[in-house]
Amino acid sequence: xxxxxxxxxxxxxxxxxxxxxxxxxxxxxxxxxxxxxxxxxxxxxxxxxxxxxxxxxxxxxxxxxxxxxxxxxxxxxxxxxxxxxxxxxxxxxxxxxxxxxxxxxxxxxxxxxxxxxxxxxxxxxxxxxxxxxxxxxxxxxxxxxxxxxxxxxxxxxxxxxxxxxx
Amino acid sequence: xxxxxxxxxxxxxxxxxxxxxxxxxxxxxxxxxxxxxxxxxxxxxxxxxxxxxxxxxxxxxxxxxxxxxxxxxxxxxxxxxxxxxxxxxxxxxxxxxxxxxxxxxxxxxxxxxxxxxxxxxxxxxxxxxxxxxxxxxxxxxxxxxxxxxxxxxxxxxxxxxxxxxxxxxxxxxxxxxxxxxxxxxxxxxxxxxxxxxxxxxxxxxxxxxxxxxxxxxxxxxxxxxxxxxxxxxxxxxxxxxxxxxxxxxxxxxxxxxxxxxxxxxxxxxxxxxxxxxxxxxxxxxxxxxxxxxxxxxxxxxxxxxxxxxxxxxxxxxxxxxxxxxxxxxxxxxxxxxxxxxxxxxxxxxxxxxxxxxxxxxxxxxxxxxxxxxxxxxxxxxxxxxxxxxxxxxxxxxxxxxxxxxxxxxxxxxxxxxxxxxxxxxxxxxxxxxxxxxxxxxxxxxxxxxxxxxxxxxxxxxxxxxxxxxxxxxxxxxxxxxxxxxxxxxxxxxxxxxxxxxxxxxxxxxxxxxxxxxxxxxxxxxxxxxxxxxxxxxxxxxx
Numbered sequence: 215x216x217x218x219x220x221x222x223x224x225x226x227x228x229x230x231x232x233x234x235x236x237x238x239x240x241x242x243x244x245x246x247x248x249x250x251x252x253x254x255x256x257x258x259x260x261x262x263x264x265x266x267x268x269x270x271x272x273x274x275x276x277x278x279x280x281x282x283x284x285x286x287x288x289x290x291x292x293x294x295x296x297x298x299x300x301x302x303x304x305x306x307x308x309x310x311x312x313x314x315x316x317x318x319x320x321x322x323x324x325x326x327x328x329x330x331x332x333x334x335x336x337x338x339x340x341x342x343x344x345x346x347x348x349x350x351x352x353x354x355x356x357x358x359x360x361x362x363x364x365x366x367x368x369x370x371x372x373x374x375x376x377x378x379x380x
Numbered sequence: 381x382x383x384x385x386x387x388x389x390x391x392x393x394x395x396x397x398x399x400x401x402x403x404x405x406x407x408x409x410x411x412x413x414x415x416x417x418x419x420x421x422x423x424x425x426x427x428x429x430x431x432x433x434x435x436x437x438x439x440x441x442x443x444x445x446x447x448x449x450x451x452x453x454x455x456x457x458x459x460x461x462x463x464x465x466x467x468x469x470x471x472x473x474x475x476x477x478x479x480x481x482x483x484x485x486x487x488x489x490x491x492x493x494x495x496x497x498x499x500x501x502x503x504x505x506x507x508x509x510x511x512x513x514x515x516x517x518x519x520x521x522x523x524x525x526x527x528x529x530x531x532x533x534x535x536x537x538x539x540x541x542x543x544x545x546x547x548x549x550x551x552x553x554x555x556x557x558x559x560x561x562x563x564x565x566x567x568x569x570x571x572x573x574x575x576x577x578x579x580x581x582x583x584x585x586x587x588x589x590x591x592x593x594x595x596x597x598x599x600x601x602x603x604x605x606x607x608x609x610x611x612x613x614x615x616x617x618x619x620x621x622x623x624x625x626x627x628x629x630x631x632x633x634x635x636x637x638x639x640x641x642x643x644x645x646x647x648x649x650x651x652x653x654x655x656x657x658x659x660x661x662x663x664x665x666x667x668x669x670x671x672x673x674x675x676x677x678x679x680x681x682x683x684x685x686x687x688x689x690x691x692x693x694x695x696x697x698x699x700x701x702x703x704x705x706x707x708x709x710x711x712x713x714x715x716x717x718x719x720x721x722x723x724x725x726x727x728x729x730x731x732x733x734x735x736x737x738x739x740x741x742x743x744x745x746x747x748x749x750x751x752x753x754x755x756x757x758x759x760x761x762x763x764x765x766x767x768x769x770x771x772x773x774x775x776x777x778x779x780x781x782x783x784x785x786x787x788x789x790x791x792x793x794x795x796x797x798x799x800x801x802x803x804x805x806x807x808x809x810x811x812x813x814x815x816x817x818x819x820x821x822x823x824x825x826x827x828x829x830x831x832x833x834x835x836x837x838x839x840x841x842x843x844x845x846x847x848x849x850x851x852x853x854x855x856x857x858x859x860x861x862x863x864x865x866x867x868x869x870x871x872x873x874x875x876x877x878x879x880x881x882x883x884x885x886x887x888x889x890x891x892x893x894x895x896x897x898x899x900x901x902x903x904x905x906x907x908x909x910x911x912x913x914x915x916x917x918x919x920x921x922x
Contacts, residue, residue, distance in 0.1 A: 226870055226873065226874065230863075238866045242874045245873070245874045253816070254830065257872055258763070258764070258820060274868075280819075281752075283862055285865055285866055287870060318787055320787050345759070345789060345790055345791045346789075347636070347757055
């Protein structure tokens with residue numbers, strides 16, 4: 215692929231991925247030179263998908279003081295366009311659903327909710343046992359349970375659908 | 381150290397027969413590798429057993445032979461006593477070392493080994509059966525005149541009707557108190573009770589959890605000793621009935637009743653306190669007829685009083701700190717004792733010096749856990765693994781670059797241990813070693829340990845089992861690190877392209893990581909330095 219060349223004045227959007235993503239935009243001139251390896255710091259490129267490539271996005275795994283992050287870096291103007299397109303399509307949808315997925319592989323211990331239950335933000339939906347520990351899966355927002363995809367005793371893999379909320 | 385000259389050592393090694401010809405290691409990960417190393421140093425062959433998930437793991441490759449025992453799930457592999465005994469017999473092993481966890485404290489497994497003519501490297505099945513029941517252990521300690529945490533010594537009734545009779549007992553113990561499972565461990569089957577009204581529900585819940593987790597719903601009451609430290613004593617006994625204490629460890633830094641950091645000796649104890657504590661531990665061990673290695677756990681109150689908690693009749697995860705302070709190899713001593721040898725002169729000498737330690741060792745557990753999310757386990761694949769080295773550093777690891785960390789097992793990846801002449805020097809060494817440790821691909825407990833090693837309360841040895849709950853507030857540190865990660869990614873993304881268009885006044889600004897503008901001015905126009913950095917980044921990590 216052709217390398218995207220950057221000019222001062224162009225803006226870069228950085229998204230530190232996670233449950234609560236951190237989004238920073240800055241002028242490429244502020245980015246500074248690549249840092250040299252320092253104690254507790256690591257940076258390595260992650261593989262990019264075809265879509266990443268088209269949108270000029272690159273991904274990095276960055277470790278700072280032992281904290282591990284995945285950071286996407288992309289041209290801010292392309293990210294803005296994409297966001298606008300996404301908002302537009304969301305407005306056309308009558309109602310949004312939220313799918314709760316397994317953050318860790320493991321075994322379902324208890325399912326606390328059933329279809330039709332109204333749940334509040336942070337309410338425990340079910341618990342997964344992994345590595346000898348029970349982990350509560352909580353509702354990301356308030357809503358009604360539309361579907362429960364698992365039962366106690368089921369094994370789930372990373373990313374498996376657990377509960378769909380309306 | 382008082383070691384004989386090299387020539388004599390060679391002669392001794394030639395004359396000393398290995399305790400066993402072949403030993404089967406009934407465990408996985410770092411502890412299996414640790415045991416295999418001890419076997420090899422003693423001249424024993426080591427047989428590994430492994431699940432499908434562990435095929436090709438470092439401990440399997442280190443062994444002289446390996447036997448597959450089943451799929452990844454522990455109940456279908458590492459917990460199948462009969463399959464492991466069969467593997468031992470078929471591979472010609474004479475002894476079985478169970479490590480910690482899994483089958484290590486199951487009396488039935490020790491019995492199955494004995495019945496098959498194999499030596500179980502650990503206490504007798506009878507001792508294991510007695511110690512597995514915490515209530516029986518509490519009674520044994522009380523018989524030996526060792527103070528136990530105030531509470532009940534018999535199983536508590538859990539039926540609602542009988543709970544009334546227990547209330548008087550509970551009042552005597554005092555509030556808040558703990559309901560604990562007799563067969564419990566790792567905080568399971570444990571409930572904190574603030575007031576009489578909560579007692580019936582807590583008893584029922586704890587009994588239910590204990591029955592589900594351990595197949596035994598017996599529970600008892602114990603006073604909640606607040607502000608206490610967790611201090612434990614390393615014990616070693618031989619078949620002739622000699623038992624010695626090899627020093628104590630402080631393991632107060634815990635989360636969810638599981639240890640994160642351990643050190644030896646326990647800071648702040650006087651020689652007299654150490655001697656008294658070691659005596660209590662030996663008294664309990666004698667009472668239960670302990671053979672081989674075990675640990676007596678105590679609560680150490682803020683007033684400096686020890687209360688017996690329980691005996692773990694196996695090698696502990698944290699045995700290494702005691703090894704670094706005493707100079708012993710506890711696994712080798714376990715194997716010798718299991719072969720019927722008496723406690724070695726080195727062990728007896730170390731026991732003599734146990735109350736006057738001359739070194740300090742600290743261990744931190746590197747686990748696949750997210751310290752920002754209450755230490756939730758995070759399985760994944762390790763893409764980079766670089767261990768620290770140098771003087772006074774030991775790493776017991778079960779993983780390497782490329783290892784898949786499965787959700788089927790305990791998240792412990794490795795133990796980083798340091799030893800130095802005293803605690804401040806050990807802390808300096810720990811910080812240095814943590815700087816050298818590099819892990820990529822998964823989140824680990826590393827940020828917690830880096831924070832801890834510099835935290836005033838830990839440096840000041842203000843230890844208590846609620847240390848983590850009280851002091852660990854990761855949100856801010858993680859947010860700062862996230863911002864820095866974004867800046868590092870930005871710099872890597874733009875490379876030197878942007879720099880060419882930047883006025884010199886801006887280019888000379890200090891880099892975001894606080895480093896000085898060492899290359900401001902001179903050399904800027906040629907770009908050779910940026911080019912070098914770009915190339916370094918492309919190669920990095922090596």
